[in-house]
Amino acid sequence: MLISIVAGARPNFMKIAPIIDAIEEEEGISYRLIHTGQHYDKKMSGDFFEQLGIPEPHVNLEAGGGTQAEQTAAIMLKFEKELLANPSELVVVVGDVTSTMACAITAQKLCIPVAHVEGGIRSGDWSMPEEINRMVTDSITNYFFTTSEVANANLRRSGVTDDRIFFVGNTMIDTLLKQMPKLSKPYFWEELGLEKKQYLVLTLHRPSNVDDASQLKGLLKVLEDSEIQVPVVFPVHPRTCKNLEVFDIQLHNVKTVEPMSYLEFNYLVQNAMGVITDSGGITEETTVMGIPCMTLRDSTERPETCTLGTNVLLGSNPAALREALAKLQAGEWKKGTIPPLWDGKTAERIVGHISDIFKVEREKARLVF
Secondary structure, three states: OEEEEEEOOHHHHHHHHHHHHHHHOOOOOEEEEEEOOOOOOHHHHHHHHHHOOOOOOOEEOOOOOOOHHHHHHHHHHHHHHHHHHOOOOEEEEEOOOHHHHHHHHHHHHOOOOEEEEOOOOOOOOOOOHHHHHHHHHHHOOOEEEEOOHHHHHHHHHOOOOHHHEEEOOOHHHHHHHHHHHHOOOOOOOOOOOOOOOOOEEEEOOOHHHHOOHHHHHHHHHHHHHOOOOOOEEEEOOHHHHHHHHHOOOOOOOEEEEOOOOHHHHHHHHHOOOEEEEOOOHHHHHHHHHOOOEEEOOOOOOOOHHHHOOOEEEOOOOHHHHHHHHHHHHOOOOOOOOOOOOOOOOHHHHHHHHHHHHHHHHHHHHHHHO
């Protein structure tokens, strides 16, 4: 059995690594790894393949750059050629990036079934490109591998039957748990004089936070003026970096650094006093590590990080951030727990289900003929 595994952007790489490991332990399944090239610079792509032990892709579609529509079209055109040249029995897509949606559509147009790893999650915010990607992908997916009972319920409400839903856990946590012993001190640790539990980590990249000058300045001013007298380490997304210059924002307590490798970034998170972010994936990692997390968004597609984990949804009002920092300083942050099946064995369950699904399908075909 040949399956195609699609990765296109930084969040995907953490999710496919354990799936590939599990496939290599399973008899009767082979794979082609397709890198769409959605993220194409070294820090956003190459480092992850090296550090996570992901083999070289069988093909890189080199479809990065351009607008959302241009990128979607480029991925679909090139992925169609890949599937025609190398027909597979299943296309596995992960997460919610442009590549996820584009490759799911392409596969279905060629009558190849699709499995969506991390299916069913929803933020309810249609202004996020990721939410559109999730909804379109799930509307044409055959098999759903889910991270939570909330995702299962979302799928059932949309009409998906239970025989297509497989609650397996979170492959990103598989990667985190495997890589924890290898986490490495970032290059700037001594230069910034960092000490364990004596700094905060900040990540910002969503347009609602970084493309509006007053919003970005308001959030950063809270961190500059905070009564918590610890440095704030800010790995800066390329678009955010550009806006800091355009808006002429000067920082002192907030220390900007270049984008980091997986092992360095998670070392930074693991040893932080707390994390402030507008990312989704980081809220999962902080939940497993037990690190206080403040999310600067009005909605989240990962509610289990709030109901069970260490994450708190603050919205985008800088005043809410100020209050949350005071709570953290007072030692009043909630103690989280780890969601069910976030145990490092998700990929094994996924590959086991894929094997079972195709045994059943082949038996059906044998009986028909």
